[in-house]
Amino acid sequence: MKPWWTQGTCYTDDAKRWDTETLTPGLEAEEAQTLCHGCPVIQKCAADAIKPIRMPPVYRLNADGERELVEPGYDITVTGVVRAGVPT
Numbered sequence: 001m002k003p004w005w006t007q008g009t010c011y012t013d014d015a016k017r018w019d020t021e022t023l024t025p026g027l028e029a030e031e032a033q034t035l036c037h038g039c040p041v042i043q044k045c046a047a048d049a050i051k052p053i054r055m056p057p058v059y060r061l062n063a064d065g066e067r068e069l070v071e072p073g074y075d076i077t078v079t080g081v082v083r084a085g086v087p088t
């Protein structure tokens with residue numbers, strides 16, 4: 001079974017159109033709504049858009065061969081693209 005996002009309008013169109021940089025200043029909200037209008041997976045896209053992406057922790061081995069934490073995991077939020085008709 002294919003992932004839900006392969007059914008999105010943006011998957012088969014030119015994905016660059018969903019970059020927020022390509023939206024007309026002052027018309028971002030309207031253009032974003034137009035881009036996603038009629039997309040069959042807009043509800044799944046909206047639910048996915050509010051989920052942060054968990055970056056895993058980074059470890060290294062010390063001189064004794066033991067694993068040491070270098071950087072803890074953290075959450076990031078994707079920005080700069082239109083998701084579910086909303087510029088992020």
Ligand code: SF4
Nearest residue numbers: 008010036039045084
């Ligand atoms: S709702 Fe918009 S951003 Fe989400 S999959 Fe559909 S076309 Fe792409």
